[in-house]
Amino acid sequence: MRDVALHSSRCHECEGELRRLERLQDLVTEAINARTAELDLSRIWPAVETRLGAVRVSWWQHFRLWWEEQDATWWLRVPAVGMAAAAVAVAFTLWTNHPEQVAQTPTVAPVAAVDNSATIDSLDSTANAVAVLNEPETNTTVLWVNDDSDYGSQGFPP
Amino acid sequence: MSLSWAPVLLMLSVTAGAVTPTPTAAGSAVDIRIGAVLASNNGQEFDPRLVSLHRQLSVLFPYTSYRLVKQEKQRVRPGGKVGFDIPGGRYLLVISKGLKNGRVSLRVMLIAGTRPVVDTALTLRNHATFLVGGPRHKHGVLIISIGADTVPGTAAAVPTSAQ
Numbered sequence: 001m002r003d004v005a006l007h008s009s010r011c012h013e014c015e016g017e018l019r020r021l022e023r024l025q026d027l028v029t030e031a032i033n034a035r036t037a038e039l040d041l042s043r044i045w046p047a048v049e050t051r052l053g054a055v056r057v058s059w060w061q062h063f064r065l066w067w068e069e070q071d072a073t074w075w076l077r078v079p080a081v082g083m084a085a086a087a088v089a090v091a092f093t094l095w096t097n098h099p100e101q102v103a104q105t106p107t108v109a110p111v112a113a114v115d116n117s118a119t120i121d122s123l124d125s126t127a128n129a130v131a132v133l134n135e136p137e138t139n140t141t142v143l144w145v146n147d148d149s150d151y152g153s154q155g156f157p158p
Numbered sequence: 159m160s161l162s163w164a165p166v167l168l169m170l171s172v173t174a175g176a177v178t179p180t181p182t183a184a185g186s187a188v189d190i191r192i193g194a195v196l197a198s199n200n201g202q203e204f205d206p207r208l209v210s211l212h213r214q215l216s217v218l219f220p221y222t223s224y225r226l227v228k229q230e231k232q233r234v235r236p237g238g239k240v241g242f243d244i245p246g247g248r249y250l251l252v253i254s255k256g257l258k259n260g261r262v263s264l265r266v267m268l269i270a271g272t273r274p275v276v277d278t279a280l281t282l283r284n285h286a287t288f289l290v291g292g293p294r295h296k297h298g299v300l301i302i303s304i305g306a307d308t309v310p311g312t313a314a315a316v317p318t319s320a321q
Contacts, residue, residue, distance in 0.1 A: 116214075116286040119261075121279040127292075130276065133218055140214040142301075145268065145292035147275050 116140040188254045188262055191287075191305035192242045193229035197221040198298025211287070211303060219291070221298065233309060244268075244302065246295040248275075252304060255279075262306040266290065282306050 008015040057065075117139040120132065125145065133142040195208060197215070203223045208215065215224050232240045236256035244250055248270050255263040261281040268276040268290060282288055284307065291301040 114210075114213075115283055116288070118280050118282045118286060118288045121281065123279075124277040125275060126273055127275045135214045135217050137217070138213055140218070140287065140289060141280075142214075142218055142289040142291055143276065143278065145276055145290065147270060147293055 114138040186257055187233050187235050187309040189231055189233050189307040189309055190240045190252050190254065190264075191229070191231050191303070191307070192240065192250065192252065193303040194227050194242075194244055195301040195303065196223075196225045196227045196245070196295060196298050197291075197301050198223050198296070200297055214287075214289070215301070218289075219301070223298070224301075227300075242302075244293065244300060246293060246300065247271075248293055250290075250302060250304075254306075257308065260284065262308065264288075264304070264306060266304060268293075268302075284308050 004018075008018050115138065116135075118141040120141070120143075123130070123143075127145045127147050129146040131144040131146075133144055134140065135142070193208075195205075195211070195215070197219055199220075199222050201223045203225055204212065205224055205226045207226045207229075208224055211224075215221075227245055228242075230240070230242055234240055234254045236254055239251055239253040242250040242252070248268060251267040251269065253265040253267075255265060257263065258281055261283055263279070263281045265279045266276070266288070267274055267278075270293075276290065280288065282305075285305070287303050287305040289301055289303055291299060293300045293302075
């Protein structure tokens with residue numbers, strides 16, 4: 001292009017030819033723009049939209065589309081699927097067993113009440129320390145004896 | 159000090175009053191249950207023979223492993239005594255002092271060498287269990303369980319010092 005421009009600046013015949021071609025290009029562009037402006041595009045999208053509405057997408061396709069749109073990586077999807085399957089299994093089990101459970105009368109296993117209550121009447125000790133502990137539910141009394149000085153970080157009583 | 163001196167010292171102590179029969183003591187025989195539990199933080203073992211103590215041990219102590227290392231059961235009359243060699247060299251002496259208001263009256267002595275570390279008198283509900291803990295053994299501590307069960311039908315004509 002550089003050589004053409006240099007030659008046309010020195011050759012009057014070629015320069016005239018180049019100007020005529022440029023004028024022709026301008027006329028063609030104007031003619032195309034004028035015809036394009038006359039087109040009515042407002043009816044194109046409604047026509048397309050009516051056809052899209054007629055397409056039926058199954059629930060499975062919906063699910064696949066939703067799944068593909070998720071950002072979770074595959075290793076996150078596996079536990080999600082597992083939990084969903086477990087939830088379905090539990091729900092099914094509860095649903096199938098519910099009538100039988102209603103029919104049963106609740107049976108409560110007898111719990112043996114443990115009472116280890118003790119009363120300390122006297123206590124003498126030569127140990128470094130003695131502590132009396134009590135477990136409230138069964139009233140169990142514990143006499144904790146620190147017979148050496150090596151309890152350290154474990155504390156006394158433990 | 160040799161452990162063999164312990165019974166001698168105990169007899170001296172007992173002679174001072176422990177074995178002397180108390181007029182109020184009923185004559186029922188009592189089964190004394192003594193067990194030595196090694197509690198430690200080595201492992202996660204819980205001896206199934208300790209199931210009756212599971213609640214107490216898990217609530218009261220911070221250890222992860224409980225193993226029954228020794229247990230004995232002896233029937234004694236009021237004034238009778240039960241000796242128990244504790245692993246590690248200590249000695250436990252339990253003396254039955256009969257029944258008092260439906261409860262078992264006991265004297266419990268924990269002896270290390272010739273020294274009585276603990277000397278306590280207590281009354282225990284029938285079938286109840288009392289715990290003495292603290293002596294170190296190996297990599298843990300020992301918890302001694304002491305239980306008493308009255309024996310029905312043994313109330314009549316019971317000697318005051320028997321074992």
